[in-house]
């Protein structure tokens with residue numbers, strides 16, 4: 016750069032470092048600006064940041080076992096779970112006392128449900144035991160080891176006690192392990208049995224399909240954005256309306272319309288069969304699988320790709336292309352060497368937008384995705400609404416969030432985030 | 440008609456017309472011939488079709504009718520990138536994502552020139568515009584004048600014989616503009632290139648050009664050397680457009696001995712040089728430059744055309760005096776006189792006599 020790079024800091028008129036004076040002069044301006052956006056910040060904090068923090072917390076929180084069965088947890092401390100032998104009478108007695116209290120307080124089902132995520136069957140075991148335990152006299156009715164095993168042979172199973180011990184700490188990595196198809200056992204984390212491994216596949220599929228959707232949006236959107244930016248005003252306005260039209264239609268209507276279009280007895284298959292391109296017996300399967308999701312989501316997310324690209328292209332004066340041609344470049348060279356590089360910020364903005372929207376999309380894959388075309392978000396919704404395993408849902412959501420942040424960071428490293436422009 | 444002159448003209452417009460919308464002609468019947476090495480300026484008011492002509496020459500617009508020839512060959516069907524014409528755009532159009540050196544080497548790269556040749560030429564071009572140290576910068580890191588020079592260097596680096604410039608100095612301040620005017624003409628003459636230069640600054644046109652084409656309403660109103668254009672305007676548009684001018688309207692009484700006697704609307708009869716009046720009865724607008732009028736008795740020539748005048752305003756401008764007079768009913772008659780020791784200084788309300796040589800007063804179209 017310039018030769019006058021001085022190591023001494025610049026001083027302002029009163030002898031203070033120039034940087035300090037400048038910072039002071041700008042401070043008031045900054046405070047005023049901050050006050051203006053304070054309501055928004057407060058809203059975002061309450062409605063967005065706090066829920067995210069609570070979700071992050073939920074994914075590791077696990078105090079239910081420790082608070083509901085405190086004596087059992089204490090007694091299990093001395094039991095070595097790796098020997099394969101059942102614990103001794105004190106542990107059984109402590110459990111009997113805990114479960115009786117829990118049953119009276121009617122909170123035994125909750126802990127049963129929690130442990131059921133880890134080992135199926137525990138919920139019913141707890142229910143049955145609690146019903147009997149309510150009538151016991153803790154002083155007289157011992158010893159409880161045989162009594163409990165009498166009620167349910169689950170109490171003679173070492174695994175039950177192992178599960179109890181493993182999940183007795185206040186915080187757990189269990190949900191995160193579950194989220195990547197592993198589970199906690201007495202001998203450390205292990206992969207789930209083959210038939211229960213679905214989440215990693217789902218993560219992978221979500222990533223790949225989001226990339227595919229982003230790619231097809233880019234391919235379809237770039238020429239449209241170019242036309243929008245370069246057509247005469249009258250035609251460009253019409254085209255813009257066509258681009259925005261999907262926004263004015265309900266998401267559900269649009270997605271359902273794709274069902275009509277793509278299904279085996281649908282419009283596209285009928286046309287292909289009538290044209291003789293496809294045999295009637297071999298109608299294409301384009302819905303309830305990956306194809307359906309990609310087609311419908313490309314359509315739905317296309318405007319989010321087109322608009323940022325358009326607003327960037329609009330700022331590229333046509334004189335650049337003319338200059339390139341006058342310098343001897345063919346149309347193709349002029350495009351790739353001069354126009355395209357200047358439109359990259361728009362591509363970056365559109366791609367990030369579409370990718371991030373796609374990776375968390377829920378409704379469309381739910382409707383047109385079938386079983387093969389669903390995303391991780393559908394699984395999250397399942398755990399929140401059906402299985403009520405919020406901890407796992409939170410862990411899945413956290414992983415998704417971190418994945419997006421990592422990708423964003425990688426993009427920043429590779430392309431530079433200042434190269435993303437939504438306009439101007 | 441075009442064929443027999445094609446041999447010596449380097450650039451030739453032959454009855455070129457252009458319409459954008461199919462309803463109005465933006466360029467009407469343009470005929471122009473430029474010899475090799477000429478610096479020609481297109482001067483005219485906004486919307487007169489200057490840029491359109493340049494774009495047709497560069498190949499970005501097609502002529503609706505007529506031929507454009509380059510070195511005797513019609514270029515109507517040659518795409519812009521094969522014409523080999525350098526161009527400097529009004530907003531410079533330096534590629535913002537490339538450094539200065541990359542900008543300059545772009546035209547060489549697309550011509551598939553080797554790397555060492557390219558570097559050599561880029562360096563020479565940068566030195567030519569005295570910007571040798573700036574090769575690594577981006578266009579946004581340069582001042583307007585520096586960008587302008589780079590744009591010039593880029594248009595010249597692939598050694599085109601013809602360079603087009605569309606108001607290249609429009610965005611610069613006055614001082615820088617004057618400096619660049621000199622640099623551009625100097626460079627053009629040194630390299631022997633042919634230049635078509637567009638401006639609507641008449642001083643720029645007069646000082647830089649070998650010839651000036653004054654455009655109005657899609658036509659060339661006059662094509663002449665700067666001094667001719669100023670001293671011998673061929674019609675009242677050119678007379679009004681170039682420099683300051685006093686005009687008075689009247690009717691030709693008679694033409695004899697190379698002089699036209701014109702009766703002004705105020706009743707006075709004056710002698711003028713007939714330019715585009717041909718017979719008694721023609722309506723005319725006579726035009727005379729403010730600096731060709733004298734009011735100092737000692738300086739008025741014996742053969743001068745004399746008229747009575749009343750002083751309305753006397754402005755001291757340092758090097759000159761600018762006096763506004765009422766002459767033959769015209770309140771806007773301006774006289775400029777040099778600030779000499781013996782020059783009179785007038786006061787408003789004074790009655791004086793003014794005079795000018797009949798050949799300085801031109802009877803033009805009404």
Ligand SMILES: Nc1ncnc2c1ncn2[C@@H]1O[C@H](COP(=O)(O)OP(=O)(O)OP(=O)(O)O)[C@@H](O)[C@H]1O
Pocket residue numbers: 459460465483484485486487488489490491492639
């Ligand atoms: N692309 C276009 N489409 C339609 N009309 C145009 C187009 N470009 C120019 N015109 C019209 O053609 C006429 C001449 O325009 P041109 O740009 O050649 O003027 P100019 O002499 O360069 O003016 P200026 O000094 O303002 O640059 C104008 O009336 C303008 O409105």
Ligand SMILES: [Mg+2]
Pocket residue numbers: 489490491605
């Ligand atoms: Mg113009």
